[in-house]
Amino acid sequence: MGTMDLARSGQHARVRGGQERRDIVPPPQPFFKSLQTNLKETFFPDDPLRQFKGQPKSRKFVLGLQYFFPFLEWTPQYSLGFFKSDLIAGITIASLAIPQGISYAKLANLPPILGLYSSFVPPLIYAMMGSSRDLAVGTVAVASLLTGSMLSSAVSPTENPKLFVHLAFTATLIAGILEVTLGLLRLGFIVDFLSHATIVGFMGGAATVVCLQQLKGILGLNHFTQATDLISVMRSVFTQEHEWRWESALLGCCFLFFLLLTRYFSKKRPRFFWISAMAPLTSVILGSLLVYLTHAEKHGVQVIGYLKKGVNPPSFQDFVFFSPYFPVALKTGIVTGVIALAEGIAVGRSFAMFKNYNIDGNKEMIAFGMMNILGSCTSCYLTTGPFSRSAVNYNAGCKTAASNVVMSIAVMITLLFLTPLFHYTPLVVLSSIIVSAMLGLIDYQAAIHLYKIDKFDFLVCISAYLGVVFGSVEIGLVIAVALSILRVLLFVSRPRTFVLGNVPNSVCYRSVEQYPAAQTVPGILILEIGGPIYFTNASYLRERIIRWIDEEEERLKSSGEVGLHYVILDMSSVGCIDTSGISMLEEVKKITDRRDLKIVLANPGGEVMKKLDRSKFLESLGQEWVHLTVGEAVGACRYMLHNYKPTPDSSSVDRESWSNNV
Structure with missing residues (x-):
């Protein structure tokens, strides 16, 4: 994807604001209905009661007997x-x-x-x-x-x-x-x-x-x-x-x-x-x-x-x-x-x-x-x-x-x-x-x-x-x-994090370790979080994300490249998050704000979005910084970098007004 294509993608993301951007949060469910759904998914993933739906009482009785006594199913055809x-x-x-x-x-x-x-x-x-x-x-x-x-x-x-x-x-x-x-x-x-x-x-x-x-x-x-x-x-x-x-x-x-x-x-x-x-x-x-x-x-x-x-x-x-x-x-x-x-x-x-x-x-x-x-x-x-x-x-x-x-x-x-x-x-x-x-x-x-x-x-x-x-x-x-x-x-408490890069001649972003040809995006650090964010791994992920940012800033400084401005977190693999995980994201946001960096979320799941919305984290971050894909997030960030050239002396007020333009 060329620079102009990314710019158009970012402009499209900005124009697509308003009501549609607010609809990224799933509609709320009543507490007991949500609890019922979660319990059903945990203990009844095969939905054993589906065979009884729409059946007369006599048929339900026969199906119930066949459920506990499977020999009644095969004996008629014996x-x-x-x-x-x-x-x-x-x-x-x-x-x-x-x-x-x-x-x-x-x-x-x-x-x-x-x-x-x-x-x-x-x-x-x-x-x-x-x-x-x-x-x-x-x-x-x-x-x-x-x-x-x-x-x-x-x-x-x-x-x-x-x-x-x-x-x-x-x-x-x-x-x-x-x-x-x-x-x-x-x-x-x-x-x-x-x-x-x-x-x-x-x-x-x-x-x-x-x-x-x-x-x-x-x-x-x-x-x-x-x-x-x-x-x-x-x-x-x-x-x-x-x-x-x-x-x-x-x-x-x-x-x-x-x-x-x-x-x-x-x-x-x-x-x-x-x-x-x-x-x-x-x-x-x-x-x-x-x-x-x-x-x-x-x-x-x-x-x-x-x-x-x-x-x-x-x-x-x-x-x-x-x-x-x-x-x-x-x-x-x-x-x-x-x-x-x-x-x-x-x-x-x-x-x-x-x-x-x-x-x-x-x-x-x-x-x-x-x-x-x-x-x-x-x-x-x-x-x-x-x-x-x-x-x-x-x-x-x-x-x-x-x-x-x-x-x-x-x-x-x-x-x-x-x-x-x-x-x-x-x-x-x-x-x-x-x-x-x-x-x-x-x-x-x-x-x-x-x-x-x-x-x-x-x-x-x-x-x-x-x-x-x-x-x-x-x-x-x-x-x-x-x-x-x-x-x-160990898997839960130490989820893997990867730096992502753009695979040449594609819109895919993959781990630079797995795909050496993948190219990082100047001024943007893309990190993939490889598992749910719980209290057991929140501290580890905070330290790991900050370490990735430190290493990227040192690399850019030593190579003389464009400084780091955006940190995109690919949350495709984050199926769930708890309050400790949300606190971790808030801490990371405070740290990046002090460094004049912007956090961007890519493809968070429905359950994650619900909790981020209830905790007011989305309000603090800004829904305009939540995107459906990594490619869309990169396009939006590149568009802003193309239209706004931040300097080392940029104030937080200027950055806030810049963010509000998205």
């Missing part, structure tokens, strides 16, 4: 073809759910039968209330480890197993209540504080800890530390060398090799995914037959033992609300509930993206919460949507959540008729199943990717990993979340 796909998928994931359920219950220091109970009732609840077609519900390793380690810090699962189980049920109930509450109040954004980097590091650390814990089963040890950190586990292992059982170790290594081999084969040949899915149950069957035929339990190979027949007994009478151990159950329920939500929702969204449909995070929270509340009343412990089981469900070609029903029925049949067959299942096989599943959660490639893209995210990831491995699961989680929140606070 077909025989869907049933065939869901039947195959359900049987396939049941073959994985049964051994995994028993394994993860042992990981949580709970009776193995609770793992089967937890694979029966919760999937039925989720099939009715869940919005994902691919999520396969069940127990997960990380939540099981958390439950076992946190409760074990207060109650020994071997010395007082009954109380330990009751605490697990209570923690599950608390987790369910928390999840339902978050879903109903639409507070799902709380889970977003567990960033991708946090989850990668935390899951990797938890998987490492889980694998280390399985050394007890693989080596056939009877006594093992309740701590989860690397040092304690290694000390426990190497101080009991005399108790190592080579038979158990050999058996564990063989089955682990078999499981890893089938997984590798299924990855190379995706159409044979079912081989990897069937491998855990196959290992259980082969291990049980081997122990039964060779009487290996008499030679140091530990077995599951007796599992009673029958479906879930009620457990609502087992809650320990008035026990001195309740605070431990409360803490465990809150921590495991948040982790289960983060994992389940992340897994559900991942597979929904593959099939190009959406899931409602708040609905998922309600579904997870209800299945844990009802599960805690029927002898289940914490469940969510594990990745491994959901991946098998997805690859098996499931069409709807009915695959969970099929899996639940298969588990029910197992509970009613087949539990005696698990008597001779060696614990070392369960340990091998857990290790093979956990190795897939150590995503070192994701960590390398984080290092290449964002060093701070990599720091969060590694901190979470090291915190879990060398401290505890809770310590790792706290460190990771604290670092993530610290990063958010």
Whole structure:
């Protein structure tokens, strides 16, 4: 844009004064209406009530039922073809759910039968209330480890197993209540504080800890530390060398090799995914037959033992609300509930993206919460949507959540008729199943990717990993979340500011750092503020703006160029401003007034303009110094520089009369 074009632009901005310039401030809204709008945008961005608008009462009732029970939406269109796909998928994931359920219950220091109970009732609840077609519900390793380690810090699962189980049920109930509450109040954004980097590091650390814990089963040890950190586990292992059982170790290594081999084969040949899915149950069957035929339990190979027949007994009478151990159950329920939500929702969204449909995070929270509340009343412990089981469900070609029903029925049949067959299942096989599943959660490639893209995210990831491995699961989680929140606070408290210049042969103004060819405008300093202006960053921005002005004046003085007369603040990225931010602008204006400089605002948002108008800052600044774009602001300033040549002796009165001419 040439000088004459800029002059015309500035003259147009001046001629466009009067009423139109006063209309740059949005019309005021009543306080309660404004508050309602802000709350709706914060908690209901998806506007879940829009489907009810203009509908008759009978239709609203049906839509309400479908909202809380999504299965009512897809059952009318359910077909025989869907049933065939869901039947195959359900049987396939049941073959994985049964051994995994028993394994993860042992990981949580709970009776193995609770793992089967937890694979029966919760999937039925989720099939009715869940919005994902691919999520396969069940127990997960990380939540099981958390439950076992946190409760074990207060109650020994071997010395007082009954109380330990009751605490697990209570923690599950608390987790369910928390999840339902978050879903109903639409507070799902709380889970977003567990960033991708946090989850990668935390899951990797938890998987490492889980694998280390399985050394007890693989080596056939009877006594093992309740701590989860690397040092304690290694000390426990190497101080009991005399108790190592080579038979158990050999058996564990063989089955682990078999499981890893089938997984590798299924990855190379995706159409044979079912081989990897069937491998855990196959290992259980082969291990049980081997122990039964060779009487290996008499030679140091530990077995599951007796599992009673029958479906879930009620457990609502087992809650320990008035026990001195309740605070431990409360803490465990809150921590495991948040982790289960983060994992389940992340897994559900991942597979929904593959099939190009959406899931409602708040609905998922309600579904997870209800299945844990009802599960805690029927002898289940914490469940969510594990990745491994959901991946098998997805690859098996499931069409709807009915695959969970099929899996639940298969588990029910197992509970009613087949539990005696698990008597001779060696614990070392369960340990091998857990290790093979956990190795897939150590995503070192994701960590390398984080290092290449964002060093701070990599720091969060590694901190979470090291915190879990060398401290505890809770310590790792706290460190990771604290670092993530610290990063958010740093972004808010230290927003970037950039000097803008004109990109040659265009009307665009961009950062001179990003675009070295961009040219600064003589006599005008253009600064972009890269974020909202709050009390946390107001002082920083004031100092940064003044420093930019000082540096620009020194540069112009040393180069002998035209002195600085205007400071344009590009506020395109300033979505909001508070009273501290307005005070900061007032202070900057006073400083620039003393230096005979003029502040110009470019493209402030509607909310910002409302507050600047109410605070009388616009009246002090003058609405003629607020422009729609940086280009318009530059044009106006150039026009004034062209028509008025200020001198070092210009008085404030002359400057005021000059400003009033705009």
